[in-house]
Each structure stands twice: as C-alpha cells, then as structure tokens.
Amino acid sequence: MRGRLGAFAGAQYRSGGMDPSLALLLSGSPDTYLDKASTIERIGDRQSGELREVQEEQRRIGQQRLEAAAQLADLEESRTAVARHKRVIESKLAEARRLVNAMPAQERAAFDHASRSSLRDELPSLSGSAPSSARAAAAVMAARQAVGRPYVWGANGPSGFDCSGLMQWSYAQAGVGLPRTSQAQRYAGRQIPLSEAKPGDLVIYRDDASHVAMYMGNGQVVHAPYPGAPVRYDPVGMMPVSSVTRV
Numbered sequence: 519m520r521g522r523l524g525a526f527a528g529a530q531y532r533s534g535g536m537d538p539s540l541a542l543l544l545s546g547s548p549d550t551y552l553d554k555a556s557t558i559e560r561i562g563d564r565q566s567g568e569l570r571e572v573q574e575e576q577r578r579i580g581q582q583r584l585e586a587a588a589q590l591a592d593l594e595e596s597r598t599a600v601a602r603h604k605r606v607i608e609s610k611l612a613e614a615r616r617l618v619n620a621m622p623a624q625e626r627a628a629f630d631h632a633s634r635s636s637l638r639d640e641l642p643s644l645s646g647s648a649p650s651s652a653r654a655a656a657a658v659m660a661a662r663q664a665v666g667r668p669y670v671w672g673a674n675g676p677s678g679f680d681c682s683g684l685m686q687w688s689y690a691q692a693g694v695g696l697p698r699t700s701q702a703q704r705y706a707g708r709q710i711p712l713s714e715a716k717p718g719d720l721v722i723y724r725d726d727a728s729h730v731a732m733y734m735g736n737g738q739v740v741h742a743p744y745p746g747a748p749v750r751y752d753p754v755g756m757m758p759v760s761s762v763t764r765v
Contacts, residue, residue, distance in 0.1 A: 604671055611744055647716050647735065650764055654718025656692035657765075661732050661740045664688065664749045669742045674698070679742040679749060681730050685720055688732060694765060700730035707765040715754070720763040727760055 649655040661684065670678030675687035682700040689696045696706050704722045715721065715733045723729040731741030733754060742749045 608745060649718040650716045653692040653694050654765065657688040658717045658734060660688040660691035665740060667749050669745050669747055671745065681742045684742045684749060685730055685732060689765060701727040703730055704761055704763055707763045710762050710764050712759055712762050715762050720765065721754060722760045722763065723757045725760055
C-alpha cells in the first residue's frame with residue numbers, strides 16, 4: 519500500500535504539479551482535459567481511501583506490537599521463575615543425594631527399599647488387567663520403549679524426559695494430545711479410583727500433583743523419577759497417590 523501511494527505521489531511530482539486552472543487554459547482540448555481531470559479526481563479519491571487504510575493498518579500493527587511485547591515480557595518472567603525453581607529443586611536433590619551417599623551401605627539399601635515400597639500395604643489390590651482402550655495400549659507400548667532413557671528437566675522425548683514429558687510423549691505416539699504439566703494432566707480425562715487402575719492410566723502423586731507416572735499393571739508404574747535416574751518401573755505406592763486419570 520505504501521508502494522502504490524509512493525508511485526502516485528511520484529507521478530504527481532513528475533507532472534510538475536501545475537495549477538489545474540492554468541493547465542485548462544493551456545490545454546489544446548478542454549474536453550479531453552476535463553475527462554482526464556475527472557479520472558484523476560476518482561483516482562485521488564481511491565488514493566485517499568488507500569491512505570486511510572494504510573493509517574488504520576499501521577495503528578493495528580502498532581497495537582499488535584505492544585501486545586506482543588507485553589506477552590514476551592510475561593514469557594521472560596515465567597522463564598526466569600522456572601529457572602529459579604529448577605535451581606532450588608536441583609540444589610535440594612543434590613543435598614538429598616549427598617545425605618543418602620553418606621549413609622552406610624546397609625542403611626542406604628534399607629532406605630532405597632523403603633522409598634520404593636512406602637504405602638504398598640495401604641493400597642487396594644491391583645491386578646495386571648488389559649488397557650482400557652487401544653490408545654492406552656499404544657501409550658503403554660511407547661512408555662515401555664522409553665525405559666532406561668535419562669531424566670531431563672523440561673524434556674518430552676524422545677531422547678530424554680521429565681515426568682509429565684514422558685506421559686505427553688507416550689500418548690502422542692497413540693495420537694492423543696496431553697497437556698504439558700502433571701497438574702494439567704490430572705484433568706486430562708476421567709478420574710477413577712486407584713483400585714480400578716488399568717495399564718495406560720495416569721497416576722498423579724502428592725496433593726500438589728507434582729509428579730505423574732503411568733500405571734502398567736501388577737501394581738507397577740513407569741515414570742521419569744528425578745535428575746540422575748533413568749525412566750524406570752517402580753511400585754505404584756512409591757509415594758502418596760493423589761488421583762488416577764483415565765485418558
């Protein structure tokens with residue numbers, strides 16, 4: 519639009535910008551001149567309309583630029599908060615690993631067994647039933663393929679995962695889109711009792727839904743535990759279960 523307006527302005531400049539009255543007096547054919555003048559007037563009206571459109575478009579783009587700048591600022595703030603949260607968690611994990619590594623071998627083995635088996639006796643009976651749907655079965659197969667791959671903060675595969683990234687990637691292989699976070703995944707389907715869990719169901723841990731795993735049957739889940747530990751099987755009662763979601 520700017521280009522068209524510029525070309526029109528250039529043509530006017532090259533014509534010399536002669537006064538219309540003088541141009542009429544000097545014209546050898548007044549009728550032809552008047553026809554041209556009428557055409558030029560119509561062109562001028564069209565150019566005025568295009569000029570208004572350019573101005574309106576500039577205002578719209580300016581508003582979009584302001585909105586985009588505000589969104590970018592929000593994203594940068596969120597990124598900073600996530601990075602700060604990550605540093606705090608990694609610091610706590612490092613301290614926990616240091617304390618565990620300082621234990622005598624016998625105490626360390628007992629601690630590891632207890633951490634994997636807590637609440638097992640309090641859980642209802644769980645069977646190795648079949649997945650609830652074809653898509654759940656496909657997600658289970660994908661999750662099995664991920665066993666052994668490393669935990670990577672914020673990753674959703676295929677070479678590394680965090681807990682919710684593993685769930686998102688596994689169900690993506692089944693053609694199902696899941697939200698990114700464990701808190702949102704809690705509501706990505708129908709909530710069911712733990713006693714009715716089937717392979718492919720999402721097991722949400724802790725009241726804040728800070729961890730998620732996939733039930734695999736026979737009282738086992740697959741999950742990405744924490745930095746330094748690969749995707750692995752663990753008892754479903756390894757930590758307090760908050761809810762179970764069937765996608």
